[in-house]
Amino acid sequence: MRQANSGPRHRATRRAPLRSMLTITSAAAGATLIGLGAAGTTLALWQDSELLSAPTIGSGSLNLTVEGADSYALPGTWTNLLPGDRIQHEVSVETDGTVASDVVMTVANEGDFVIRAAKGSCPGTPLAPTPATLGTWMPDEASAVCIEVSVGPTATQNTAQEFVVTFTATQLAS
Secondary structure: OOOOOOOOOOOOOOOOHHHHHHHHHHHHHHHHHHHHHHHOOOOOOOOOOOOOOOOOOOOOOEEEEEOOEOOOOOOOOOOOOOOOOEEEEEEEEEEEEOOOEEEEEEEEOOOOEEEEEEEOOOOOOOOOOOOOOOOEEOOOOEEEEEEEEEEOOOOOOOOOOOOEEEEEEEEOOO
16 A cells, blocks of 8 residues: 655755856856847947147246346446535346346445436436335336436545446246
8 A cells, every 4th residue: 555645756956046147147148248249349448549739848038138238337437526416327227038027226335325226217306215126027128227326425535436236137926
């Protein structure tokens, strides 16, 4: 006599879940590659480059001249001056170049004499005390500068004094 079996007669086979996921993924990847190959495309990224021609870089320039030269001697002999006497002489000062600048006048060996300068023509009247700067000058600007020499009130008699006037142009920051 047969015994009744309460369970299934044969065992159901179960595939491992990881194996079936790998099979499905491989099949999808293969189909994608076949589709891309058939369409004639690649998986490369697009790339392009272009050349940019930059302008030439150059530095600016600045040159200061007095009467068209780097060095200038005031003409004449200035003698027999008395306290309160003054002599004015006009010179042309020019900045050549490509940058704006501050122009300053300094005096060495002033001694018993008072030396002043002002941008512009000589007025014929006494100049105001010289400022530290003759102002801002644009590139390639030329201007008359009046130099005035006077004898100070406490000057010693029969004194001769050489002096040097220096104009300095300093580039302004951009």
